[in-house]
Amino acid sequence: MKLRIVVSCLALAACACAPSGGEIVEVAASAQEAFRFPYFLWIPEGAPGASPTFLLVEPNNTGKVSDDFEEHRRAAREMVEHSSISAFVARELGLPLLVPVFPRPESDWKTYTHALDRDTILRTEEPLVRLDRQLSAMIDHARSLLASRGIEVDERVLMNGFSASGTFSNRFTFLHPERVRAIACGGINAIPMLPVERFDDTELPYPLGLADFEAVAGVPFRRDAWDAIPQFLYMGADDDNDAVAYADGYSDDEREIVHTVIGETMMPDRWETCRSVYASSGANATLRTYDGIGHGTDDRINGDVVEFFRSAIASGR
Numbered sequence: 001m002k003l004r005i006v007v008s009c010l011a012l013a014a015c016a017c018a019p020s021g022g023e024i025v026e027v028a029a030s031a032q033e034a035f036r037f038p039y040f041l042w043i044p045e046g047a048p049g050a051s052p053t054f055l056l057v058e059p060n061n062t063g064k065v066s067d068d069f070e071e072h073r074r075a076a077r078e079m080v081e082h083s084s085i086s087a088f089v090a091r092e093l094g095l096p097l098l099v100p101v102f103p104r105p106e107s108d109w110k111t112y113t114h115a116l117d118r119d120t121i122l123r124t125e126e127p128l129v130r131l132d133r134q135l136s137a138m139i140d141h142a143r144s145l146l147a148s149r150g151i152e153v154d155e156r157v158l159m160n161g162f163s164a165s166g167t168f169s170n171r172f173t174f175l176h177p178e179r180v181r182a183i184a185c186g187g188i189n190a191i192p193m194l195p196v197e198r199f200d201d202t203e204l205p206y207p208l209g210l211a212d213f214e215a216v217a218g219v220p221f222r223r224d225a226w227d228a229i230p231q232f233l234y235m236g237a238d239d240d241n242d243a244v245a246y247a248d249g250y251s252d253d254e255r256e257i258v259h260t261v262i263g264e265t266m267m268p269d270r271w272e273t274c275r276s277v278y279a280s281s282g283a284n285a286t287l288r289t290y291d292g293i294g295h296g297t298d299d300r301i302n303g304d305v306v307e308f309f310r311s312a313i314a315s316g317r
Helices: 069-083 085-093 131-148 164-175 213-217 223-227 252-263 266-280 299-316
Strands: 013-017 023-027 039-043 097-100 157-162 180-186 231-236 285-290
Touching: 023 069, 023 131, 039 069, 039 131, 069 085, 069 097, 085 097, 085 157, 085 299, 097 131, 131 164, 157 164, 157 299, 164 180, 164 213, 180 299, 231 266, 231 299, 252 266, 266 285, 285 299
Parallel strands: 157 180, 180 231, 231 285
Antiparallel strands: 013 023, 023 039, 039 097
16 A cells, blocks of 8 residues: 655745744655755754854654554644754754655554655655655755855754654664764664674664665665764663564564674663764764663753764864
């Protein structure tokens, strides 16, 4: 059954002011610009125009499946306004924020678009083909839009996310390392993509690892570019939100690999295995555990994410 998604083709229009100041712009889908879904862009008041800044990007996460596109649009706007860590980071650091409006269809519920799973990356039917490339095209469009307002942003972006949006960001960084200056992501089910082809004599296909990366991505893995990206990955010690257990996030084969090779118990076993793999591979990454935290964040985490990006911005300039 072919998925039918209706996207309102509104002209580029400025919306209401964000609660803490600034402007929210909704950009319509544009097949000509190579993105088939709209995106939201928050532009802070007094955004710097003289010196380049960075665009903060968080993929949208509705938290449920729905064939009603308006549900995903509404949830994405809420992320820009107030409901995401990125909204907090953007306002603290005065950064423009981009959130796409990708659907997560109920009629095709095993395609976990908001996590950029294997079903999503291998999709061949429009309009869901290569959402990672569509997001990259949105970034290019947003850079041009900001430049037209006198706001120059680096061609590399700051990627951020939590839960499914964190998983999408983690996987996007493997696929497009040249586009990312720094990434922070948390609540990622203690299973970030691993920067190795094999672990414990077992091949790790996408999205577990790099075994078939070129066949899936269409390009070789750019290890040098990925190594240059500062990464901050974090989990709450009490987080029990395990997407590996569900068929929309992982296939039976992927689940078997995770449980038998990486760790059936999410915290701390699986997370410690991933921490060890990242460390032994020389990844430019910090994997941190926060005591007393479940599937969420607190002031400690939010503050650490802000400071991580503040440091990345300073060194990136």
